[in-house]
Amino acid sequence: MRRAKQRTLFFLALLLALAWAGWTQAQNETPYYQSTDFNIPILAGWQNQSAEGVAQFYNPSAQATIRTTMAAGRDAQSAAAADLAGWLGLTGLDAPVYSGKVNLADGTWHSLVYDIDAGQSVSVMARQAGDRFIVITFLESDPASRTRMLTIAQADDTLDTPEPEIDSALQQLTQLRLDDLAAVGTSALPGGDWLVFQGESALAAGSVFGNDSYIALQEGAPGDLRALADAWQGTLLGFFITPDNSPYLWLGIAVSLLILAALAGSFVWRARALQKDLAMIEQLQSADSN
Amino acid sequence: MTQRRIHASLAASPQPRLLRALTILATLGFASTLVLGLFVAGTDIQQGPVQRIFYIHMPAFFGAFTAFGATVLGGLIYLWRGSEAWDRIALAGVEVGLAFALINLLTGAIWARPIWNTWWTWDPRLTSAAVMCLTYAAYLMLRAGIENPQRRRRLMSVYGIFAFVSVLLTLFIIRIVPDTIHPVIVGASPQNAQGSFEATSGVVLALLPSLLLWLTLMPITLMWHRYRLALRQEAVDALKLKLLGG
Numbered sequence: 156m157r158r159a160k161q162r163t164l165f166f167l168a169l170l171l172a173l174a175w176a177g178w179t180q181a182q183n184e185t186p187y188y189q190s191t192d193f194n195i196p197i198l199a200g201w202q203n204q205s206a207e208g209v210a211q212f213y214n215p216s217a218q219a220t221i222r223t224t225m226a227a228g229r230d231a232q233s234a235a236a237a238d239l240a241g242w243l244g245l246t247g248l249d250a251p252v253y254s255g256k257v258n259l260a261d262g263t264w265h266s267l268v269y270d271i272d273a274g275q276s277v278s279v280m281a282r283q284a285g286d287r288f289i290v291i292t293f294l295e296s297d298p299a300s301r302t303r304m305l306t307i308a309q310a311d312d313t314l315d316t317p318e319p320e321i322d323s324a325l326q327q328l329t330q331l332r333l334d335d336l337a338a339v340g341t342s343a344l345p346g347g348d349w350l351v352f353q354g355e356s357a358l359a360a361g362s363v364f365g366n367d368s369y370i371a372l373q374e375g376a377p378g379d380l381r382a383l384a385d386a387w388q389g390t391l392l393g394f395f396i397t398p399d400n401s402p403y404l405w406l407g408i409a410v411s412l413l414i415l416a417a418l419a420g421s422f423v424w425r426a427r428a429l430q431k432d433l434a435m436i437e438q439l440q441s442a443d444s445n
Numbered sequence: 446m447t448q449r450r451i452h453a454s455l456a457a458s459p460q461p462r463l464l465r466a467l468t469i470l471a472t473l474g475f476a477s478t479l480v481l482g483l484f485v486a487g488t489d490i491q492q493g494p495v496q497r498i499f500y501i502h503m504p505a506f507f508g509a510f511t512a513f514g515a516t517v518l519g520g521l522i523y524l525w526r527g528s529e530a531w532d533r534i535a536l537a538g539v540e541v542g543l544a545f546a547l548i549n550l551l552t553g554a555i556w557a558r559p560i561w562n563t564w565w566t567w568d569p570r571l572t573s574a575a576v577m578c579l580t581y582a583a584y585l586m587l588r589a590g591i592e593n594p595q596r597r598r599r600l601m602s603v604y605g606i607f608a609f610v611s612v613l614l615t616l617f618i619i620r621i622v623p624d625t626i627h628p629v630i631v632g633a634s635p636q637n638a639q640g641s642f643e644a645t646s647g648v649v650l651a652l653l654p655s656l657l658l659w660l661t662l663m664p665i666t667l668m669w670h671r672y673r674l675a676l677r678q679e680a681v682d683a684l685k686l687k688l689l690g691g
Contacts, residue, residue: 187490194490400559401494407555408479411501411548418544422670429677436684443688 188223189397193289195223196393198386214386217378218297221390226290231265231281234288243294245271252276253327257306257367261395266306268328274375278304280391291394293387300375303328304387307368317350317361320368324359328372331357344385346392351381360384364392458677464669471658471666478504478655486651498556500651504659505548506574510612511664512542513581517609520602529679532598535605536588537671541664543581550574561626561639570627573618577611584608 187194188203188210197203198221201212210223222242228234232251239245253268267279278293295302307320322333336352336359343349344362349371352359358373358380369391371384482500489496519535522528553571554564565571584604591597619625626639 189490395491397488397490398493398559400492403495403555403559404497407495407498407501407552408483410551410555411505414544414548414551418541418667419670422674425674426677429674429681432681433684436681436688439688 187393192225192284193223193394193396195291196389198390201386212386214383217295217383219293219295219302219383219386221386222292222294223390223394224290225284225287226281227287231279231283231288232267235265235267235269235279235281235290235292238290238292239269239271239277242292243271243277251279253303253305253324255305255307257308259365259367264306268303268305270301274298274301276301276303278302278387280306284396289394291390293383295378295383297376297378300373300378302371302373302378302380302383304384305370305372306391307370309363309366309368312366315363317363317368317370321350321352321359321361321370324370324372325357329357329374333359342381344381346385346388349381349384353377362388364388458673460673464666464673467662467666467669471662474654474658474662478651478658481651481654487647492560495556495559498552499648500655502549502552502556503652504655505545505552506615507656508659508664509542509545509549509577510616511660512538512545512668513609513612514538515664515668516542516605520605523598523602529598532602533672533675533679534668535602536675537668538664539581539584539605540671541667543578543585544667545659545664546574546578546581550578566626568627569618569622569625570615573611573615577615580608580611 186197188197188205190208190210192208193210195210198212198214201214201221204211204213204220208224211220212222213220224238226234226238226241228237232254236245236248239248248269248271251267251269253266255266257264257266262282264280264282267281269277269279271277275294275296275298280291281288283289293302293304303324305320305324307324309317310319310323318333325331325333325336331354333352336354336357339351339353341348341350342360347362347364349360349362356374358377360371360380362369362384369384369388371380371387373380478500482497486497486500488494516535516538519531519533519538522531523535553574557566558564584601587604588597588601591600619627619629628639
């Protein structure tokens with residue numbers, strides 16, 4: 156009796172230890188900021204300033220922030236404006252200096268760029284999710300340079316170069332054209348290959364993913380644009396919403412239990428039928444002997 | 446003791462203590478692995494909760510593998526030594542293995558609906574799994590249709606041995622025909638695989654106990670129950686024959 160108790164306690168302790176180890180492992184394995192609304196990769200080397208419902212990462216050397224949250228609004232622009240008002244206290248925001256749409260695998264995203272003062276710009280990607288908008292924002296606070304991030308659908312998706320979109324972005328946001336910049340080369344970054352161009356006061360980089368060009372423009376004092384562009388693209392490509400497909404899980408478990416119960420039940424049912432047969436045989440035997 | 450009494454005692458024999466213990470252990474083990482898969486393992490953030498079906502889906506296949514393997518062993522030994530006990534083991538293996546294979550097939554289809562956006566596709570792995578189920582369902586139908594016991598045992602032993610080809614085909618088809626969308630969790634996934642996920646330590650921690658349980662305890666316990674049922678059935682049939690013969 157005592158040994159049985161010890162065994163039960165040992166078994167329970169083993170089960171608890173297993174559960175605890177599994178739970179800790181699961182916590183350590185997640186390089187993602189997870190929330191009920193979205194998941195976003197945690198940027199390596201960036202300060203994690205995330206809070207409930209807001210994924211925010213800060214790069215002190217570049218003075219750059221990448222932030223993801225949900226915001227209410229009647230369209231992408233008003234949702235972006237609402238988030239910027241709540242975060243940076245920016246009210247009465249001017250119209251975006253760049254506005255475009257891209258169709259990505261998970262829906263239509265709005266790419267917006269706002270110039271918020273003489274030296275700073277805010278780049279936003281926003282997409283509707285239910286009655287709210289997902290707003291992903293890039294902000295560089297270094298007054299010495301202005302950095303903008305854009306995602307532009309390729310005009311010709313047979314090309315595997317972002318040059319036409321870099322040229323178009325330069326024309327819309329600066330006084331420059333791509334011909335004014337010199338090609339520096341290609342940088343192989345974790346998110347893809349980036350084509351880099353440099354001018355006297357501007358740096359431009361672009362990478363093609365799918366049928367879209369990811370463009371990064373920097374004016375003023377040159378910083379590590381490639382690293383910022385890669386972090387921004389990595390955030391966009393790594394963004395996703397975990398689907399709630401739990402009804403399928405419960406259906407799968409119910410079907411499994413049903414099959415096992417049917418198998419065990421058939422054993423019991425057949426055994427009972429045999430027992431009845433046996434009782435009948437015994438009755439007949441005793442009737443015979445009488 | 447007369448022949449009739451032996452049959453009667455066989456037909457009404459109580460459950461051995463070891464079998465009772467195994468049944469309790471298998472039930473507790475099943476509940477524990479369900480808890481591990483449902484509540485302890487982390488949620489796959491890309492696939493969502495439905496990924497947890499994997500903790501039943503894959504072990505169920507390996508449970509079927511054990512049971513169908515027992516059918517091969519039973520068939521071989523029956524053909525060699527002519528012992529009826531091994532034929533009963535072979536039959537038990539088919540019934541239990543088929544139930545496990547159906548769990549594997551159906552949980553796979555349920556997982557595929559949200560992940561592949563379809564309940565079914567004629568992928569090599571899925572097709573071979575369906576063929577495997579049909580092969581063993583045909584075993585049971587064929588067995589029920591052969592009257593002569595000797596002939597039935599001999600024929601079904603041979604059938605059971607060859608039917609195992611469908612199990613091996615299901616296991617290895619993704620290595621033979623790499624053009625499959627079925628993911629491989631241990632080892633490199635095929636190029637077109639959809640719905641893969643990494644076998645992290647958390648996944649392995651929830652999977653291993655489940656795999657061990659379905660590979661050993663569950664098929665052995667259920668097959669033992671089915672074996673006893675076959676033994677009882679034969680004993681009752683023998684008593685009936687005796688009675689009819691006077």
